[in-house]
Amino acid sequence: MELLARFAAGDLEAFETLFRQHQCDVFRWIMRIVRNAATAEDLTVEAFWRLYRAHARFDPVAGNFSAWLRRIATNVAIDHLRRSRIEVPLPDDLPALASLHPGEQMEMRGQILRALGKLSPGLRSVVLLALVEEEPYAEIAQSLGISENAVRVRVFRGVRILRKELSRMGAHP
Amino acid sequence: MNERENADVKKLLKDALNPARDAELRRDLWPAMLQRLDERPIPVPWWDWALLACAIALFCIFPGTIPALLYHL
Numbered sequence: 623m624e625l626l627a628r629f630a631a632g633d634l635e636a637f638e639t640l641f642r643q644h645q646c647d648v649f650r651w652i653m654r655i656v657r658n659a660a661t662a663e664d665l666t667v668e669a670f671w672r673l674y675r676a677h678a679r680f681d682p683v684a685g686n687f688s689a690w691l692r693r694i695a696t697n698v699a700i701d702h703l704r705r706s707r708i709e710v711p712l713p714d715d716l717p718a719l720a721s722l723h724p725g726e727q728m729e730m731r732g733q734i735l736r737a738l739g740k741l742s743p744g745l746r747s748v749v750l751l752a753l754v755e756e757e758p759y760a761e762i763a764q765s766l767g768i769s770e771n772a773v774r775v776r777v778f779r780g781v782r783i784l785r786k787e788l789s790r791m792g793a794h795p
Numbered sequence: 796m797n798e799r800e801n802a803d804v805k806k807l808l809k810d811a812l813n814p815a816r817d818a819e820l821r822r823d824l825w826p827a828m829l830q831r832l833d834e835r836p837i838p839v840p841w842w843d844w845a846l847l848a849c850a851i852a853l854f855c856i857f858p859g860t861i862p863a864l865l866y867h868l
Contacts, residue, residue, distance in 0.1 A: 634832075638825065641824075641825060641828060642823075642825065645820065645823075645824050645825075646819075646820045649818070649820040649824075650815075650816065650818055650820075653815045653818040654814075654815045654816060654818075657812070657815055659818060659821070662818070663820070663821075663822075663824060663827075666820075666824055667824055667827045667828050667831055668831075670824075670828055671828070671831050671832070674832065730807075730810075730811070731810075731811045734807055734808065734810075734811040734812075735811060735812075738808070749808070750808075750812075753801075753804065753805040753808050753809070754805075754808050754809055754812050754814055754815075755814050755815065755816055756814070777801070778801075781800060781801055781804045784804050784808075785800065785803075785804060788807070
C-alpha cells in the first residue's frame with residue numbers, strides 16, 4: 623500500500639515517515655513567519671498534529687500532500703501571531719544599516735519592527751514572506767489558499783500601512 | 796502598484812530583519828510529536844452534558860428566556 627494511502631487510513635508508521643520527510647521544510651516555512659526557532663519547533667509539532675487529526679479527509683489519489691501540509695503550517699503560524707503579543711525579535715547578526723550611527727540604527731530598526739507590528743497577522747505574514755523572504759507570489763498564494771492577485775493586494779496594503787506608520791514615527795522610507 | 800514604493804520598504808525591512816530561509820532545525824521533533832499524540836483530551840464530566848441538555852430543553856420550552864439571558868450576560 624502506498625505511503626499516502628496508508629497515512630489517510632490512519633497508519634502511524636506512515637505518518638512517522640511523512641513527518642521525518644517533511645519536518646525540516648515545515649519548520650523553515652513557519653520560521654519565516656514567526657521568526658523564532660523555539661516557537662517554530664512547537665508550531666511544527668502543532669501543524670503535524672492537526673494534519674494527523676485530519677488524515678481521513680486527505681485524498682491519497684487526487685490530493686497534493688505537500689500543498690495541504692504547507693497550508694496547515696501557514697494557518698498554525700498565523701493563528702500563533704493572532705494569539706501572541708505583537709513582537710518581532712531582533713536577530714543578533716543583523717547587517718549594519720549604511721550611513722547610520724549604531725544608536726540611530728537601533729532606533730530605525732525599532733521603528734521598522736513597531737510598524738511591522740501594526741499589521742494584522744494575515745498582512746504581516748504576507749509582507750514577511752514576500753518582501754523579506756522573497757518567496758514567489760504563487761507559493762504564498764498556495765500556502766494561504768488565495769489567488770496571486772490577492773497576495774499582490776495584501777502586499778500593496780501592507781506596504782501602504784508600513785509607510786504610513788513609519789512616516790508617523792518620523793522615519794521616512 | 797508603485798514598485799519604487801515597494802522597493803523602499805523592502806530595503807528597510809531587509810535591513811531590519813535577516814531572511815530566515817536558512818534556519819535549520821536543531822533537533823528531531825518526532826519524540827515531541829509522539830508525546831503530543833499520547834496526550835488525551837480532557838474529558839467533559841457527565842454533569843456538564845446534563846446541564847447543557849437542561850439549558851437547551853429550557854430554551855425550547857420557554858424561548859422567551861433567551862433574550863432575558865442575553866440581556867443579563
